[in-house]
Amino acid sequence: MNIQPKLTRLTSPPAQFPCRLFRRNPLAALISTVMVFSLIPSNAQAITTTEAANGLAQGCFAIQSPGSGNYLARHQGLITSDLAFRFQKLDAANAEHFFVKPATLGEFMLTDRRGSYLASLVPSVETPVPSPSLAAEWTITAKEVSANNFQFQFKNRLTQQPIRFEFMKTSWVKAWWGSYPVVTPVIESQFKLVAQADCRPYPEITSNVRGDRNLLKGNITAPVRGYVDAHTHITSYEFMGGRVMHGSPFHRWGVPFALDDSRRTHGVNGSLDLIGNIFVYGTPTHQYDTRGWPDFPWWPNPEQLTHSGYYYKWMERAWLSGLRITVAQVVENEVLCNAQSVINPVGWVGHNSCNEMDSIRLQVKRLREMQDYIDAQYGGKGKGFFRLVTTPAEARRVIADGKMAVVMDIEASETLNCGVHDYCSIATIDAGLNELYNLGIRGLFPAHKFDNQLSGAVLEDGFINVGEVLSTGHYYEAEPCNAETRGKPMTSGIPLIGEVPPISGLLGNIHVTPTYDKSDDLCNIRGLTDKGVYLVNRMIDLNMIIDIDHLSDKAAKQVMDIVEARRYSGVVSSHSFMRPAKDGSLHRDFQRMLNAGGFAAHYGQGVDGARSNYQRYLDAVKKTPYLPSVGIGTDMSGLGGQPGARGNAATDPLRYPFTNEFGLVFDRQVSGNRTFDLNRDGMAHYGMLADQMQDIRERSGNEVYEAVMKSAEGYLQMWERAEANTNKGHFNPL
Numbered sequence: 001m002n003i004q005p006k007l008t009r010l011t012s013p014p015a016q017f018p019c020r021l022f023r024r025n026p027l028a029a030l031i032s033t034v035m036v037f038s039l040i041p042s043n044a045q046a047i048t049t050t051e052a053a054n055g056l057a058q059g060c061f062a063i064q065s066p067g068s069g070n071y072l073a074r075h076q077g078l079i080t081s082d083l084a085f086r087f088q089k090l091d092a093a094n095a096e097h098f099f100v101k102p103a104t105l106g107e108f109m110l111t112d113r114r115g116s117y118l119a120s121l122v123p124s125v126e127t128p129v130p131s132p133s134l135a136a137e138w139t140i141t142a143k144e145v146s147a148n149n150f151q152f153q154f155k156n157r158l159t160q161q162p163i164r165f166e167f168m169k170t171s172w173v174k175a176w177w178g179s180y181p182v183v184t185p186v187i188e189s190q191f192k193l194v195a196q197a198d199c200r201p202y203p204e205i206t207s208n209v210r211g212d213r214n215l216l217k218g219n220i221t222a223p224v225r226g227y228v229d230a231h232t233h234i235t236s237y238e239f240m241g242g243r244v245m246h247g248s249p250f251h252r253w254g255v256p257f258a259l260d261d262s263r264r265t266h267g268v269n270g271s272l273d274l275i276g277n278i279f280v281y282g283t284p285t286h287q288y289d290t291r292g293w294p295d296f297p298w299w300p301n302p303e304q305l306t307h308s309g310y311y312y313k314w315m316e317r318a319w320l321s322g323l324r325i326t327v328a329q330v331v332e333n334e335v336l337c338n339a340q341s342v343i344n345p346v347g348w349v350g351h352n353s354c355n356e357m358d359s360i361r362l363q364v365k366r367l368r369e370m371q372d373y374i375d376a377q378y379g380g381k382g383k384g385f386f387r388l389v390t391t392p393a394e395a396r397r398v399i400a401d402g403k404m405a406v407v408m409d410i411e412a413s414e415t416l417n418c419g420v421h422d423y424c425s426i427a428t429i430d431a432g433l434n435e436l437y438n439l440g441i442r443g444l445f446p447a448h449k450f451d452n453q454l455s456g457a458v459l460e461d462g463f464i465n466v467g468e469v470l471s472t473g474h475y476y477e478a479e480p481c482n483a484e485t486r487g488k489p490m491t492s493g494i495p496l497i498g499e500v501p502p503i504s505g506l507l508g509n510i511h512v513t514p515t516y517d518k519s520d521d522l523c524n525i526r527g528l529t530d531k532g533v534y535l536v537n538r539m540i541d542l543n544m545i546i547d548i549d550h551l552s553d554k555a556a557k558q559v560m561d562i563v564e565a566r567r568y569s570g571v572v573s574s575h576s577f578m579r580p581a582k583d584g585s586l587h588r589d590f591q592r593m594l595n596a597g598g599f600a601a602h603y604g605q606g607v608d609g610a611r612s613n614y615q616r617y618l619d620a621v622k623k624t625p626y627l628p629s630v631g632i633g634t635d636m637s638g639l640g641g642q643p644g645a646r647g648n649a650a651t652d653p654l655r656y657p658f659t660n661e662f663g664l665v666f667d668r669q670v671s672g673n674r675t676f677d678l679n680r681d682g683m684a685h686y687g688m689l690a691d692q693m694q695d696i697r698e699r700s701g702n703e704v705y706e707a708v709m710k711s712a713e714g715y716l717q718m719w720e721r722a723e724a725n726t727n728k729g730h731f732n733p734l
Helices: 019-024 026-037 049-054 274-281 312-320 334-343 356-378 392-400 426-439 463-472 501-506 530-541 553-565 588-595 607-621 686-699 702-709 711-724
Strands: 060-064 071-074 085-088 098-104 107-111 117-122 125-129 138-146 149-156 165-175 178-188 192-195 227-232 323-332 386-388 404-412 441-444 478-480 522-524 545-547 571-573 599-603 631-633 669-671 674-676
Touching (some): 049 138, 149 192, 274 334, 356 386, 356 404, 356 426, 404 545, 607 686, 607 702, 669 686
Parallel strands (some): 227 323, 441 545, 545 571
Antiparallel strands (some): 060 071, 098 107, 478 522, 669 674
């Protein structure tokens, strides 16, 4: 039975919706069901043409000519059999059935039951092709022919021409002697869609979570229940020229392209993955199996550093576990980026700009594209779980709607182009900071890995010290730490990694050999500069969030002097990168940060480490009048390792499926042909954060778990206090 589709918006899904379709995409199921049954429930609302088109996402349809009743199908002629699609006089069951996969909002790919793509290489000729391309993408628009009743146009993105069907229509005209036929040509470019249920789904990773996602919704006036990841690197696939990190959180053509074989980036057996191999294995010659989708024989895993762990379906699983806020640290390191071009010239083809501000702009653009892409998969603008926010009030609205708030910050060494060799002035700082704020950035690190014109950085040995000399012209300059701070030892002489041939070449023109006291208690001699003091004060003027991780102990103390003088709460330690006190306890400046109303997140760890370390943080927070909460800072894909397999899995494993406190049921996560299990794989990708959280819930004790599950609220309260600050008196601690 071919019934003209009537599209409606429902305030709640009716019970007769097909469960299989509804689980895939609620709006697609709504449209699909309405198309078949012409269902118009009493609580229906009108939907727009844009909503009608975007709502086709993840649906399964036959394409029908409204004038002739013919359906689009593979041509069965003797010469061109199966080489083209044509409208034919068939019933819907024998027509071609297309799965509709969004490439982004309003643009789609249509795959048939053989897995081929509907494409147009020349105007007005539709053919099946084996792989996606611009010719296989279609801009779909809807036209309302009557109330909630739509037809659709398919415009090819290569030819810029719509699908057309030309036929001769016969009508009978009555005359006094009888009737006679009149034949008129008809050209159609608007078509009906008739829902089907037997499409071949587009390849995709699954979140493997069951249950009612509405359980994540809440009351906007009530405290948020759930946790924050205060330190993520979702867009790090674009940093260091885009030639270091392989894999991306989304791709127009889906997971086969987002998570393809990393040989494309890292060479045969990872031979060009020099930075990843050096960081983890201490040698550029380490080799591994580069295959990605669908097999993933080696990556992702907890120890690798140069493959992205943030595919959006993995992030979806983390969100479903109670991840309410994600802080997306836009990341760049211009020095290491330029070094990569020398270390790895073969893999440098098609690189991005190494300029940090250029890279920041690109990564912000990618985050907005990612939001649009996820929206498209969910059926339209604003419907996805991934929501960029710029105020705590906006974050609360998003979270109350059951979605994940994403805050944009920056972790970079030469932000605002204030590297040691850059032109950096008060005027350029102001202009750059205003630009970042207008881009939606709400926080940053005054310094990251290397000293700059704003601040000294915390000391790091080995490869990072090589980067320091490349960035500044000198190795880290160290002195014994003050009485409050435990420092670290530094290696005299060129670090061992500097003897690796590609890197030794970079150091050939630098006739400096570092010499350090034989002490395990060294700190950077540098703190904030006058320009750094100005930056911190201007950030407070703009109510931005200051991250004091990676700052030298002098700089961290000076930031806290400013923060206390201006009674400001917008200061954080997002991933445990402050130096400890002499006795190994939390530093006095860490406690000062908390006393000011700041927020702390601990580097993501397995339960055994988390239990004690989160408790230490919690005990420090409990000394303040603020909410007892502790966040997580995973630092995934930021050249930071992740927790490995559960140590006691043989005797006391995390058991699957498990049900989280929101009532959602989590099975083992499946990505293509690989199944991930925390007991075996650890936090191999971001989706395993859900499994880590369940492990914390079961084994860390109620006090620690409660502190983590209050962390999103704790972060929001910190941000709200920062926004409420009106103190405009600049303070100079120098």
